[in-house]
Amino acid sequence: MNERIVVGAALYDDGRLLAARRSAPPELAGGWELPGGKVEPGERCEDALARELREELGVEAEILERVPGQWPLAKGYALRVYRARLVSGVAEPLEDHDELRWLAPDQVWSVPWLAADVPAVTAALGQPHSAH
Numbered sequence: 001m002n003e004r005i006v007v008g009a010a011l012y013d014d015g016r017l018l019a020a021r022r023s024a025p026p027e028l029a030g031g032w033e034l035p036g037g038k039v040e041p042g043e044r045c046e047d048a049l050a051r052e053l054r055e056e057l058g059v060e061a062e063i064l065e066r067v068p069g070q071w072p073l074a075k076g077y078a079l080r081v082y083r084a085r086l087v088s089g090v091a092e093p094l095e096d097h098d099e100l101r102w103l104a105p106d107q108v109w110s111v112p113w114l115a116a117d118v119p120a121v122t123a124a125l126g127q128p129h130s131a132h
């Protein structure tokens with residue numbers, strides 16, 4: 001399989017969803033996304049996501065079920081989303097981001113999500129919130 005996959009986390013803690021503001025590249029900077037990153041060759045999506053959350057945010061997360069669907073990104077990549085639960089650590093914008101926000105359910109649309117993330121976040125919200 002030759003797909004280029006980016007995995008993103010619908011990461012919940014205490015009923016709130018984490019949004020991360022990208023600091024680069026220039027065309028995406030300032031937009032909000034679900035934290036995550038590229039899956040490396042031979043890597044399981046769930047493992048890639050746990051690794052990215054560790055690297056980018058400094059947290060340990062339990063990766064739960066995949067949100068059905070897949071959303072196109074630039075350069076032939078596609079975004080897949082997994083629900084996840086914060087296990088330990090305090091999320092900080094260590095890499096790729098310059099601000100983080102934990103959004104309560106009525107705040108989810110208060111940030112300008114990147115275009116690809118709008119349907120992904122919508123799909124993530126459309127499921128029972130078992131990760132709360």
Ligand SMILES: Nc1nc2c([nH]c(=O)n2[C@H]2C[C@H](O)[C@@H](COP(=O)(O)OP(=O)(O)OP(=O)(O)O)O2)c(=O)[nH]1
Nearest residue numbers: 006007008028033034035036037038073114116117
């Ligand atoms: N992580 C993430 N990336 C997204 C989302 N929406 C979106 O358009 N993207 C884009 C931004 C990036 O071009 C690409 C993900 O790459 P990344 O830079 O986060 O991944 P990475 O940490 O593995 O980066 P790299 O060092 O290999 O460049 O997908 C999203 O919700 N989450």
